[in-house]
Amino acid sequence: MMNSLFNIIFYSVKENFKTKIYVTVVLFSMVLIFIGFLLTGLSGFEQPQRVLVNTGIAMIEIFCLILILLNSVGLFLQEVDTKNIYILLSKPISRNKYILGRYIGFLVVIILSIFIMCCVHIVFLKIVKWNINKEYFLTLFTIFFKSTLITSVALLATLLTTSHLSAAIISLLLWIAGHFTSEFMFIVGKIKIKFLQVFLKITYYLIPNFQYFNIKDFFDSPDFVSKFNLIKGILYCLSYTLICLSLSCILFKKKDL
Amino acid sequence: MKMSKVFILFVLITHLIFTTFLLNEIYKKSFYSYIPKMFQIKLPLEKFFILDSVGIIIGLRKVVSDIAWIQLLQYYGGKPPESEEETFLEHITKIQPGKYLDFLKYVRRVTILDPLYSFAYFYGTGVLAWNLERPDEALEYLNEGLKNLEFQKNNPESDYWQLVKYQQAIYYKLGGKYKEMLDELKSIIEKGKAPHMVKAILANLYKKYGFYKEALFIWKELLKSGDPEYVERAKFQILQLKTLILKKERNYEK
Numbered sequence: 001m002m003n004s005l006f007n008i009i010f011y012s013v014k015e016n017f018k019t020k021i022y023v024t025v026v027l028f029s030m031v032l033i034f035i036g037f038l039l040t041g042l043s044g045f046e047q048p049q050r051v052l053v054n055t056g057i058a059m060i061e062i063f064c065l066i067l068i069l070l071n072s073v074g075l076f077l078q079e080v081d082t083k084n085i086y087i088l089l090s091k092p093i094s095r096n097k098y099i100l101g102r103y104i105g106f107l108v109v110i111i112l113s114i115f116i117m118c119c120v121h122i123v124f125l126k127i128v129k130w131n132i133n134k135e136y137f138l139t140l141f142t143i144f145f146k147s148t149l150i151t152s153v154a155l156l157a158t159l160l161t162t163s164h165l166s167a168a169i170i171s172l173l174l175w176i177a178g179h180f181t182s183e184f185m186f187i188v189g190k191i192k193i194k195f196l197q198v199f200l201k202i203t204y205y206l207i208p209n210f211q212y213f214n215i216k217d218f219f220d221s222p223d224f225v226s227k228f229n230l231i232k233g234i235l236y237c238l239s240y241t242l243i244c245l246s247l248s249c250i251l252f253k254k255k256d257l
Numbered sequence: 258m259k260m261s262k263v264f265i266l267f268v269l270i271t272h273l274i275f276t277t278f279l280l281n282e283i284y285k286k287s288f289y290s291y292i293p294k295m296f297q298i299k300l301p302l303e304k305f306f307i308l309d310s311v312g313i314i315i316g317l318r319k320v321v322s323d324i325a326w327i328q329l330l331q332y333y334g335g336k337p338p339e340s341e342e343e344t345f346l347e348h349i350t351k352i353q354p355g356k357y358l359d360f361l362k363y364v365r366r367v368t369i370l371d372p373l374y375s376f377a378y379f380y381g382t383g384v385l386a387w388n389l390e391r392p393d394e395a396l397e398y399l400n401e402g403l404k405n406l407e408f409q410k411n412n413p414e415s416d417y418w419q420l421v422k423y424q425q426a427i428y429y430k431l432g433g434k435y436k437e438m439l440d441e442l443k444s445i446i447e448k449g450k451a452p453h454m455v456k457a458i459l460a461n462l463y464k465k466y467g468f469y470k471e472a473l474f475i476w477k478e479l480l481k482s483g484d485p486e487y488v489e490r491a492k493f494q495i496l497q498l499k500t501l502i503l504k505k506e507r508n509y510e511k
Contacts, residue, residue, distance in 0.1 A: 176315055218373055
């Protein structure tokens with residue numbers, strides 16, 4: 001039983017690593033981290049590491065998002081288009097297990113990508129003599145949470161729209177909206193029409209709130225980070241992901257394949 | 258069978274609404290509430306509005322704030338837009354009232370994007386109060402910093418209390434109590450969190466009020482730091498101060 005799940009996870013990871021997009025994206029992220037390293041000279045003598053630390057962390061996050069939107073989602077649809085999915089589903093594998101396996105596979109790829117990019121980043125950070133602290137690793141952890149959430153959303157969007165482009169656009173828009181929730185609520189407060197206000201408030205609660213994990217914008221202040229509750233974060237992420245995955249499973253079961 | 262599927266879907270959606278609502282409510286009371294909202298604060302420089310907004314909406318505040326910081330250093334390190342003459346890093350040793358009129362906007366932009374960037378508050382306040390001779394603007398900016406760093410209030414070693422010292426120093430300056438102002442600035446520097454700019458300001462003030470030995474000590478420290486912006490100026494100032502000290506001693510002997 002578990003063996004078949006591991007096989008799908010392994011297959012998913014292998015497929016991801018084989019693509020040219022994956023190699024390009026990871027290499028490009030390293031180049032940009034290096035550019036961050038070059039920019040340290042411009043940020044003043046007293047704060048040379050700041051730019052490198054911030055650029056590196058931001059690049060890790062952005063490239064994880066790009067990987068999810070371009071590679072992982074694309075691969076899933078490609079499998080349907082090339083009919084490879086029939087070979088897999090002809091084996092004694094349930095559709096739920098297939099979705100779960102693919103999803104965990106994507107996450108393994110994300111973990112490995114974060115690890116690779118983080119290693120490159122740490123090398124540069126060591127060159128500029130920046131002390132790597134626990135807040136740095138907490139930030140990477142929250143990037144993984146964000147990726148977990150957006151992957152489940154992207155998977156659901158893929159199954160809903162069956163188009164790579166629209167799935168990527170929906171996920172990207174939700175990513176933006178998820179970082180914009182506080183401002184969104186501010187606008188909602190200004191709206192006078194009651195019905196619209198209630199509708200938008202419901203939308204606010206349904207949008208995945210990525211600001212909850214946005215430690216990277218504040219991680220250099222230990223006082224501030226101490227207010228971040230990791231357990232609540234995991235709870236939110238798990239809850240949202242489980243719902244998206246369950247809906248994906250229902251949709252995939254209904255699919256005429 | 259169909260009914261059970263509808264039921265599962267209903268339970269899932271109810272769960273989604275309930276959990277996200279509940280967790281949102283819990284989160285609202287935590288660190289999330291400290292983040293300044295974009296629409297509640299006006300972005301100060303219109304020409305960078307698109308860049309700043311994109312940074313905020315895609316969650317890259319800090320990276321854009323770094324870009325804003327570099328742009329601030331370039332603005333203040335370059336020729337003043339209000340002046341015709343070509344100058345290079347003149348602000349290190351000269352007071353420039355009436356110049357760099359957009360300085361407050363530039364520095365405010367940095368901390369709107371990254372409200373916890375204490376170094377920018379120290380730097381901005383120092384420059385506005387003593388280099389550009391605009392203590393009212395310095396106090397205005399400093400108050401924003403105090404508001405954003407208020408959560409550090411319980412820690413006496415925090416940047417919040419360093420900012421309070423800057424505030425006191427500015428009030429001493431406004432009240433004409435220069436000796437007290439110098440002491441306040443000295444205690445800020447001794448804490449080790451002051452930018453080199455503020456150290457240079459204090460050294461210049463010491464020189465202005467005739468405390469040559471104290472000024473010499475600070476310039477020697479700046480020379481030791483190896484900051485390329487200050488090394489040459491420090492060498493020049495050290496020579497000048499040594500001559501002044503000698504002169505003062507000779508006058509004293511006479």
